[in-house]
Amino acid sequence: MEKSSSPTEKYQEGFVEITIYTRHSVRCTVGKVTDYYEILEILGEGAFGCVRKVIHKELKVFMAMKSIIKSFVELSSYKNMLLEVDILRKLDHPNILKINEVIEDSKCFHIVTEICTGGELLERLIGEKQLKEKEVASYMYQILSAISYCHSKKVLHRDIKPENLMLEDPSEEAPLKIIDFGISKIIDSQNKYFKVGKAYYSAPETFDGTYIDKSDVWSCGIIMYLMLGGYLPFSKKPNTTLAYEIQNSQVEFPPKEWNSVSAEAKALVCLLLTKNSDNRPTAEEILSNPWFQQFLNSSGRKINLNSIQNLQAFQCKTKIQQATLEYIVSHLATNDEIKSLKETFMALDTNGDGKLSIEEISHALDLNNSIRLAGISEVIKRCDSDHSGFIDYTEFLSATIDWKMFLCNKKLEAAFRAFDLDGNGQIDLNELKEMIGGIDEVGCMNMMCQSDKNGDGGLDFEEFKEICLEISIIPAV
Numbered sequence: 001m002e003k004s005s006s007p008t009e010k011y012q013e014g015f016v017e018i019t020i021y022t023r024h025s026v027r028c029t030v031g032k033v034t035d036y037y038e039i040l041e042i043l044g045e046g047a048f049g050c051v052r053k054v055i056h057k058e059l060k061v062f063m064a065m066k067s068i069i070k071s072f073v074e075l076s077s078y079k080n081m082l083l084e085v086d087i088l089r090k091l092d093h094p095n096i097l098k099i100n101e102v103i104e105d106s107k108c109f110h111i112v113t114e115i116c117t118g119g120e121l122l123e124r125l126i127g128e129k130q131l132k133e134k135e136v137a138s139y140m141y142q143i144l145s146a147i148s149y150c151h152s153k154k155v156l157h158r159d160i161k162p163e164n165l166m167l168e169d170p171s172e173e174a175p176l177k178i179i180d181f182g183i184s185k186i187i188d189s190q191n192k193y194f195k196v197g198k199a200y201y202s203a204p205e206t207f208d209g210t211y212i213d214k215s216d217v218w219s220c221g222i223i224m225y226l227m228l229g230g231y232l233p234f235s236k237k238p239n240t241t242l243a244y245e246i247q248n249s250q251v252e253f254p255p256k257e258w259n260s261v262s263a264e265a266k267a268l269v270c271l272l273l274t275k276n277s278d279n280r281p282t283a284e285e286i287l288s289n290p291w292f293q294q295f296l297n298s299s300g301r302k303i304n305l306n307s308i309q310n311l312q313a314f315q316c317k318t319k320i321q322q323a324t325l326e327y328i329v330s331h332l333a334t335n336d337e338i339k340s341l342k343e344t345f346m347a348l349d350t351n352g353d354g355k356l357s358i359e360e361i362s363h364a365l366d367l368n369n370s371i372r373l374a375g376i377s378e379v380i381k382r383c384d385s386d387h388s389g390f391i392d393y394t395e396f397l398s399a400t401i402d403w404k405m406f407l408c409n410k411k412l413e414a415a416f417r418a419f420d421l422d423g424n425g426q427i428d429l430n431e432l433k434e435m436i437g438g439i440d441e442v443g444c445m446n447m448m449c450q451s452d453k454n455g456d457g458g459l460d461f462e463e464f465k466e467i468c469l470e471i472s473i474i475p476a477v
Helices: 075-090 121-128 133-152 204-208 213-229 242-248 263-272 290-295 305-313 319-331 335-348 358-367 376-383 393-400 409-419 429-436 441-451 461-468
Strands: 027-030 037-045 049-056 062-069 099-104 108-113 165-167 176-178
Touching: 037 062, 075 099, 075 108, 121 165, 133 176, 133 213, 133 290, 204 213, 204 242, 213 263, 263 290, 305 335, 305 376, 305 393, 319 393, 319 409, 319 429, 319 441, 319 461, 335 358, 335 393, 358 376, 376 393, 409 429, 409 461, 429 441
Parallel strands: 027 099
Antiparallel strands: 037 049, 049 062, 062 108, 099 108, 165 176
């Protein structure tokens, strides 16, 4: 089911049905980075700048900041940077890096994102050489789930490689995050996308000047081979080119490294590395492969019982409140704060498409006899702020997080400042419209009239705070 791109508004007193896109909001500020963040150590360096660890001065939350030096950036690279920001802000998946804000100063563009402290997947591969099949199944499922989600949103990553797969934390079971959408593109039937990314991970068709969604799938196959075997399947040989080997050589499984690998795993590698892209499966099709199911049986996945109870109890009184909670949980929550909720979401998402259906929730709950959830369709309707017919990742987090423990005055203040675009201490009609996303002028005026207690035409912080706390599961802060 496709997400609605326009609001289905009913202008009446009481409940107003409006599509919310607040999770897609990325604040773009001109100013000094040091006004908002304390800059810590360098995490990585590149041709155009570096990535540093920073801490939000008010919230005391660690984040990553990618700084791009303006004088080094050509117009085309600048456009790619803007496209990367635009793409990342619209992607809402537990295995895709979340962008928080962009700050521009006289010398640099600074892109602030969540921080991943476990390092690159490449580093783990170098340290362990070969991974066990269960580990590989977990990693590959996460990668393919994220890629399938990207393709459903018409996004081609175009640079899938171990260096662009980050581990969320140093633990052995840390989830992966896909990063670096710097050369990604929106799929357009009128355009032809050419070969990009690292040649060793490039699909056969890309050397003939074509890049399609299944080219990303090929790259996933190379990564799976590397994780199971400890080396790449194709390399340049005497008197040939790497392109020739990728387009013509068959995948081989030398006994020394591959005898202990199951036939099912090798068959899946071959499927991913199908030369003819017409015969190569999509990421969505691969997710249902039986090899995954033997390792990722949903009955063994972690489900947070409290989160299910919160899901059933969740009900916002206003769309301003719901939009604010989505912004806070998507932009201001740390990975530690939402770890168990993320695991629950991924356990419930049995087909790996990055969203929850009535059938998926019912099926998962049937496997966990200790959990009961009444009126699932009504629960989804309450949580489904963008009217897609599903519960998306941020919608799930907003509905299941323990707001009594999580919400604080500082988070509300940070959200208010994000919505108060001109910094005058009030959220006006235009800022409210920008904040919600899927609302027109009349709907915006309707909402403002209901929320503006003192009738001055805008929302000050106290009015904003009062609105946000009008929910039974949130205490006064």
